[in-house]
Amino acid sequence: MTLVRLQVCALPLLPLLPLFHRLNREHFDGVLVRSGQPRVSVRWSDGRMSRTAGFYRRGPAVQGGRGCEIVLSRPVLEVLPQEAMESTLCHEMIHAWVDLELRSREVHGPLFRQRMAVINASQNRFQVSVRHRFPVPTKPPRWWAVCPQCQRRSPYRRRLRNAACRICCDVHHGGRWHPSCLLRFEPFEQSSL
C-alpha cells in the first residue's frame, strides 16, 4: 500500500524573508532594510487567523513596544496561488513604507494608492489591491472532516483521500503524515453543529 502525503498535513510554508528582500529592492528602493536588517519583522500567523490575508501593525503590543510587524495569514494564503502571497506581502509593505518612511498615518489614502499604482504598472507578476480579504467560496461545505485523535471537526467542500490531521501529525509525529491521524469524513447535513 502506498501512502500519499496530502495537503492537509504536508503543505509547505514558504519563507517570507527572501521575498521581502526582493520586493524591498524592486519596489521600495531598499528603504525597508537598514544595515541588512528589515525595519519591520515579517512572519506567518498561526492557524487561527482566518478572516484577513495579512496586516501591518506598530505599537505597544509588538516586540516589547518598540517594533512593528507584518503578519500573513497561513490559513488564508496557503490554499491560494503564490501571487496572492506576493500581493498581500507587498500590500503590507506599502503600509510599512507609508508609516516608517513617509511617517504618515493614512491607511489606504493617496500615498498608499499612488505607490500601489506604480508597483502594479511596473510588473505583471501580481497586482496589489486595497482589499485585505480574498473572496472565499460561500457554498456550504458538504463534509465534516473529523480527526480520530483530537476529535477536531473542520468543514470541507469535498472528501480528500489519505488526508490526515495536521495538528496531530505535528504534535505526535514530528510533522510527518501518520495513518493514525487519518481524517474521517461525515456528511455535513446529518451531523449537528
Ligand SMILES: [Zn+2]
Ligand atoms: Zn491595507
Ligand SMILES: [Zn+2]
Ligand atoms: Zn487531530
